[in-house]
Amino acid sequence: MQITLDNPAGAPQPLSPYYSQVARVEQADGSALLFVSGQIAEGATLAEQSRGVFETLAALLEAHGASLAEVINIRTYLTDITELEQYGAVRREFLTGTPPTSMTFEVSRLFRPEARIEIEIVAAVPGAG
Structure with missing residues (x-):
């Protein structure tokens, strides 16, 4: 098994030098698992931030020959769970196939005070062949 950490x-680029955005784990059959660090984005509303996060996630996956269609697990951290419906509407724009496994949490705060959402994925x- 080969593991590559990548930005x-x-x-x-990451907001801090203390983490890698993608861990790529090569499998014996030529496939790979991509573990993508939690991502945040700028925006005034949760929908704007959610959209920005999904665009960043898509770019990180694309850099490794993948797309959001290959997401098998998603973990979402919201600072206000009452905004779940707003997030869900944006999520459905980007994850259009069979939904991946999922966990959603409400947290008191995130890495940046203005962040209302953080999402990490596995693809x-x-x-x-």
Whole structure:
């Protein structure tokens, strides 16, 4: 098994030098698992922040030959669970296939005070064969 930690050049860069955005775990059959660190985004509303996060996640996956269609697990952290419906509407715009496994949490605060949402994902990338 080979593990590569990465901050892809073509994707938005991390907000801190203390973590890698993607851990790629190569499997024996040529497939890979991508573990993507929690992402936040700017925006005045939860919908704007959610959209920005999904766009960043898509760019990180694309840098590893994947897309949001390969997401198998998603963990969402909200600072106000009453906004879950607003987040869900944006999520459905980006995750259009069979829904991945999922957990959603309400937290008191996130890494940046203005952040209202943080999302981390796991994606399974099929092998070339």
